Amino acid sequence: MRFLPVFLDLQTGPVILVGQGELVRAKLRLLLAAGARIRWYATDGNRDTSGLDADGVARIEHVEGDPVTADFSGITAVLCAGAGELGHAVAARAKASGVPVNVMDELAHSTFIFPAIVDRGDVVVAVGTGGASPVVARRVREKIEAMLPARIGDLAGFIGRWRKPINDKIAEAPLRRRFWERIVDGPIGALVLAGRGTEAEKALTEIADLSIYAGAAQAGVVEGHVTLVGAGPGDPDLLTIKALRALQDADVVFYDELVSPEVLDRIRRDASRIPVGRRVGKPGIGQDAIHKLLIEAAKAGQRAVRLKGGDPFIFGRGGEEIEALREAGVAYSVIPGITAGLGAAAMFEAPLTYRREALRITFLTAHKEKDADKVDWSTLTDEKMTVVVYMGMTAAPTIRAGLLAAGRSPQTPVGVFARVTRPDAQAAVGMLDDLPALVDQIDGGPAVLIIGDVVAHSAPWRAAQINKLVSDLLVAAE
Numbered sequence: 001m002r003f004l005p006v007f008l009d010l011q012t013g014p015v016i017l018v019g020q021g022e023l024v025r026a027k028l029r030l031l032l033a034a035g036a037r038i039r040w041y042a043t044d045g046n047r048d049t050s051g052l053d054a055d056g057v058a059r060i061e062h063v064e065g066d067p068v069t070a071d072f073s074g075i076t077a078v079l080c081a082g083a084g085e086l087g088h089a090v091a092a093r094a095k096a097s098g099v100p101v102n103v104m105d106e107l108a109h110s111t112f113i114f115p116a117i118v119d120r121g122d123v124v125v126a127v128g129t130g131g132a133s134p135v136v137a138r139r140v141r142e143k144i145e146a147m148l149p150a151r152i153g154d155l156a157g158f159i160g161r162w163r164k165p166i167n168d169k170i171a172e173a174p175l176r177r178r179f180w181e182r183i184v185d186g187p188i189g190a191l192v193l194a195g196r197g198t199e200a201e202k203a204l205t206e207i208a209d210l211s212i213y214a215g216a217a218q219a220g221v222v223e224g225h226v227t228l229v230g231a232g233p234g235d236p237d238l239l240t241i242k243a244l245r246a247l248q249d250a251d252v253v254f255y256d257e258l259v260s261p262e263v264l265d266r267i268r269r270d271a272s273r274i275p276v277g278r279r280v281g282k283p284g285i286g287q288d289a290i291h292k293l294l295i296e297a298a299k300a301g302q303r304a305v306r307l308k309g310g311d312p313f314i315f316g317r318g319g320e321e322i323e324a325l326r327e328a329g330v331a332y333s334v335i336p337g338i339t340a341g342l343g344a345a346a347m348f349e350a351p352l353t354y355r356r357e358a359l360r361i362t363f364l365t366a367h368k369e370k371d372a373d374k375v376d377w378s379t380l381t382d383e384k385m386t387v388v389v390y391m392g393m394t395a396a397p398t399i400r401a402g403l404l405a406a407g408r409s410p411q412t413p414v415g416v417f418a419r420v421t422r423p424d425a426q427a428a429v430g431m432l433d434d435l436p437a438l439v440d441q442i443d444g445g446p447a448v449l450i451i452g453d454v455v456a457h458s459a460p461w462r463a464a465q466i467n468k469l470v471s472d473l474l475v476a477a478e
Contacts, residue, residue, distance in 0.1 A: 002130045003113055008100070010036035013076040018067045018090050020044035023082040023104060031079070032056040033119070041067040043083055072097040077112075080104065107131045116141035121153025122160065155192045159183065162204060170210050174251060174301055179214035181249070224298030226325055228318050230311040230337015234260040235421035238343070243335045247271075251302040254293060258309035258446055260422060267305075277309075287317060291324035298330040309446075311339040315365045315390050339363075340448050341388040344417035348427050350450055350458035352386050358454045360385045366395040377402035383409070386452035393439050393447050400435040403451070408432060413455035418447035427460040 015031055017024065018041045031038055032052065037059045040047070049057050063070070068089045072078070078094040080087030081104040091109040094101035103109040115126035116137035125148070127140045149155075159180060170176045183189055183204070191200035207213050227246045232238040239247075247253065247267045255264065257277030267273060276285045276293065290306075297304035312318030312334055325332045341363060345352050352361050362380060366389055380387050380403060392399055393416070404410055410433035418426045428441040432451060439447075455461055 003128060005115065005126055005128065007124070007126075008077065008112075010034045010076055013037075013074045014039050014061070015076050016067065016070060016072070016078045016090075017041065017081075018043065018079070018087060019081040019083040019104075020046065021082045027079050027081045027104070028052075028060075030114075030117075032059060036076075037061070039063050039070075041065075041070075043086060068093050072099050075099050077101065080109075105131075118144050118148065120148060120150070120156075122156035123148070123153045149193045151193045151195060154195075154197065155184065155189055158192050158197065158200060166210065170214065172211075172301070174303075175211055175214045179210060182214060224301045224303065224330065226294050226298050226304045226306060226330055226332045228306045228308065228312040228321060228332065228334045230316070230335060230339075231256075231259045231263045231307050231309050232338040233310055233340040233343035233421045234263070234419065235343075236260070236262040236266055238338050238421060239263065239266060240335060240337070243337065246305055246335055247307070249303055250305040252297050253305045253307050254290065254297075255307040256309050259307055263307075287320060291321060294321065294325060295328045295330055298325070298332075299328075308337070309340075310343075311337045314339045314341075314363060338421075340390065340420055340446065341450070344415075344420040344448050344450060347420050347425060348415065348417055348458050348460055350415060350417075351454050352388065352450070354454050354457065358384055358386045358452055361388065362386070363388045363390070365390040366392045366399060373398060373402075375402060377406035377408075381407045383412075383453065386450065386454050389449040389451065391446065392449045393442065393445050396436045396439040396449070399449065400432060403432060408451075412451060413453055413461065414438065415450045415455045415458060415460065416442050416447055417450065418442045418445055420448065427458075429455055429458060429460045429464055 010031065011034075014037045016039045017027060017031065019027070020043045024040075024042070028038065028040070029052070039061045041063050047062050049060060052060075067086070070093075072094065075097075076099075078090060078099055078101040080090055080102070083090065083103070087103045087106070088109050091101045091103050095111060100112050101110060102112050102114060107113070110131075113128060113131045115128040116134070118125035118127070118141055125141070125144055127137045127144065129137045163180075166179065167176050170179060188200050188203050191197070191203065227250075229243045229246050230240075231243070244266055250268060250271045252272040252274065253267050254274050254276045257275065259277075264273065274293070276290050294304055294306060306312070306318075306321060308316040308318065310316060312321075313336070318334065322332055322334065341352070344350065351358070353359065360382065362385060364375060364387070366375065387403075389399060396416075403412075410431060412432040413429065414432050414435055415427060415429040416435075416438045426442055428438040430438050435449070
């Protein structure tokens with residue numbers, strides 16, 4: 001992120017506008033909509049203000065002379081649109097004076113840029129691409145325009161009028177936030193969005209106990225909650241809507257080592273983030289300590305999220321955590337996530353089941369050789385069974401040996417799929433007999449192994465077959 005989104009109060013001082021043509025008039029209309037007072041240097045001498053209301057015209061000061069020599073003291077910002085080389089000189093002067101400046105479509109001469117704007121009164125959404133693609137920003141804005149209720153600004157104004165008197169009556173900050181979340185998400189907010197503001201005002205004044213309305217177990221007592229959330233294998237777009245809502249509502253998030261930075265970016269900005277995971281072979285917090293942290297957070301009245309890579313109930317120890325929460329009398333819920341095996345199957349087109357070829361699936365974990373040694377491989381020799389192994393890179397030689405000794409064919413297709421759904425995902429495919437060598441082709445995990453005939457339907461397998469065919473043809477041509 002090169003440009004930090006900020007909202008500039010244009011009513012704190014005048015804005016200097018330099019330029020000509022329709023470009024400068026578009027900026028003029030935008031500035032007036034924000035309540036700005038404008039000193040306009042019309043470089044073509046055309047000061048036509050037709051189409052503007054009387055209030056807007058009254059806030060425009062037409063200025064003669066050279067804007068490069070203008071007095072910049074007390075100026076909030078400088079804008080140049082359609083000003084050509086003069087805009088560059090004005091920008092240099094503004095930068096030297098410490099005044100924010102924008103030269104339209106010229107990043108090199110600007111210290112700030114204009115986003116695409118969604119204006120709903122008290123609610124304003126700004127969309128930017130760092131100046132790289134205004135068209136993309138406009139397309140995003142169009143999608144947001146379609147999603148936002150027309151009266152969302154009225155709802156913000158409604159809350160703004162009531163915020164101080166309500167907050168004065170609710171001492172606990174977590175309860176205050178939950179109160180307003182319930183207003184926004186509940187029937188009172190719906191009344192405002194439907195244009196029935198008077199009814200909404202009446203409903204708000206009739207709330208008997210504000211703390212109880214906010215969800216407290218009793219007046220002034222905040223009730224905590226723990227949500228186990230599946231973060232999926234890495235792609236933040238694979239988070240469920242329910243998971244995203246939990247991350248936005250959380251007071252504190254306890255997250256695993258394998259949760260991607262892109263998913264962590266979806267957490268509410270002012271929520272506490274506490275890492276509690278560990279990678280194989282590295283020290284980390286123990287499971288009992290995690291249980292203690294979750295229980296303590298809930299009993300302190302916090303909404304805690306236990307964020308896990310993949311799904312909480314597939315090798316995520318989610319079952320142990322809800323048992324501990326249940327024994328401690330803590331309220332909890334579980335939001336499933338896409339497990340890595342399914343992510344690998346989807347990304348690399350490796351169907352885990354296939355009519356007449358693969359009728360069963362087994363998921364197992366073998367992140368250490370001693371875990372692989374404990375597996376009864378004789379139960380996994382069925383040719384119509386797909387075996388998905390989590391954390392199996394280190395134990396690949398033992399997995400290969402166990403399956404071969406139990407009778408699985410050494411020509412069984414296998415795939416090693418690493419960092420699935422992420423931009424740096426990687427795959428290596430081949431035969432079971434070559435499994436350790438395939439693992440060596442992978443530049444680090446996490447990875448899942450998929451073993452079974454279905455791998456022969458995968459995109460990497462097809463690509464490998466084409467490459468082999470081309471190579472054979474080239475050899476034959478020689």
